[in-house]
Amino acid sequence: MGMPELEIYSMIGAEGFASLVAAFYRQVPQDDLLGPIYPASDLPGAEQRLRDFLIGRFGGPQTYIEQRGHPRLRARHSPFHIDQTIRDRWMRLMDNALREA
């Protein structure tokens, strides 16, 4: 690894993050653990929020912060009951997505 985090956006661009996050969310609706947690009526919105956050975090435009303010990710995840099993599932779907993209 050892990839300088803030250079990742210039390496893979918005398209790279878009295909990563699309590959993640493509798996969510049919997932028995994550499917019920995510807002079924606003999956495209959820996809956009994660994509914009990651783009900003890895050296791209700060669109997420402009639209949502400080990420406050601990607070924004607090409505969901995220235990180790659900965390492990999230990581597995993201791992699949990384390999696919």
Ligand code: HEM
């Ligand atoms: C540990 C497993 C995780 C679970 C189960 C989980 C679940 C969720 C759910 C259900 C939402 C609401 C979807 C929405 O309406 O936006 C959400 C939002 C979000 N998550 Fe996660 N998440 C996890 C880990 C992460 C990680 C590791 C990151 C960052 C790398 C992250 C970043 C975000 C962001 C940026 C939002 C949108 C916050 C907002 O602006 O409202 N999540 N997450």
